Amino acid sequence: MLTKRIIPCLDIKDGRTVKGTNFVNLRDAGDPVALGALYAQQGADELVFLDITATVERRDTLRELVLKIARQINIPFTVGGGIKSVEDVGLLLKSGADKVSVNTAAFNDPALIKDIALEFGSQCVVLAIDTKKEEDGEWYVYLHGGRTKTNTRCIDWAREAAALGAGEILLTSMNNDGTKNGFALDITRMLATELSIPVIASGGAGTMEHFNTVFKEGLADAALAASIFHFKEIGIPELKAYLQQQNIPVRL
Amino acid sequence: MSTPQKIAIVNYGMGNIHTVYKKIQQTNSAPTIVSTAEELLNADKIVLPGVGHFAKAMENLQRNGLLDALNDLVLHKKKPVLGICLGMQLMSKFSEEGDVEGLGWIDAKVMRFQIKDQLTHKIPQTGWNSIQKHGDSPLLKKIDDNAEFYFLHSYHYHAPSYTNVIASTVFEYEYISAVQKENIFGTQFHPEKSHDTGLQLLNNFIAL
Incomplete structure (x- = not known):
């Protein structure tokens, strides 16, 4: 049967893996290509590389990085960070990426999702949503790496993106990200229940139980985490062995 | 050493073929990406990758003059071909x-997944599943x-x-996966994305 996916995420700034808490206070976590290859060997099901470098040369550096990753990694990988056009996507796919993730640019110009899907297929379009639960109890979409609030509800944007041709949703809860208190189960479950495309839960993983819960109660198709893997707090093999004991289908 | 195949x-023109190219480079062979019938003629073996819409794919093969060349190489010259x-x-x-x-090479038709429990079986099937x-x-x-391979598809044989x-593979029900x-x-799954097992399959194809 189809297995639940465990996806390490590598945030990259100026060629190094970094990790912050609630989107700030970045710490260095090593060479992304070496880390990615290690995770693939340990049984990661996919990898996500997000370039958070904010320079004008970023497009070329990202392309070079993707070429390096593609040479060393034989599992699917998604690349994101500042992708603004179908042309950007074409360059990254040509360099060996399997999927791209789009975020702010797609929100500002939803036709981008449709254009990428028409050109390269829905399967390569991952829509990343950074979302935060406000005091009114609703989850809202945030842009620019979590710095800009919008008045759009997460569920509404996710529905629209799915209709436009997004192939998967990468859902990051800003309330949970970096806290290690567990994934945001309510919004994950809402998206997983209402959308017909896979939902990748992200933000808050701290223990192996959190993964069990996000699959069983959040109904996520995949779970993404960063620091717990980078800082070796949880190993992918032990995590998968644990999930199997909990009757979650995983690839061992 | 003999010359690489x-x-x-x-x-x-259908989807991302560069992953396939990069992985076949890791086998003992010389892959080239070809878009015309002339370029295809010298091939020892053929890989037919692709993602996207079936009808558009057939239309593109026809328009690029690849259809007749493929039929000749595969059906008459019996060159090994791997469809992904x-x-x-x-x-x-x-x-x-x-x-x-x-193309009509295999007696089968392609149909959309008929899934009853759509909450736990999202279409396209995305991720790792096992083959029997x-x-x-x-x-x-x-x-x-x-063994487990990476799948990404909405239709099946x-x-x-x-x-x-x-x-065969089970996704709510059993269907044909190779x-x-x-x-x-032909493989419904993606050997080029399926880690060491996938590379083994590509090596097997090269070794034929």
């Missing part, structure tokens, strides 16, 4: 996706029964018999 990866995902689907007689005829081997195809040599089936008919091979 010429592996033609057919580019007919949409590439395997194109080898069938007919697809529901666009209601069009395929049928028979003893050289394509699956040194690959265990129940349906055949009147299991004569050409070398592997086929072989003489020199014609």
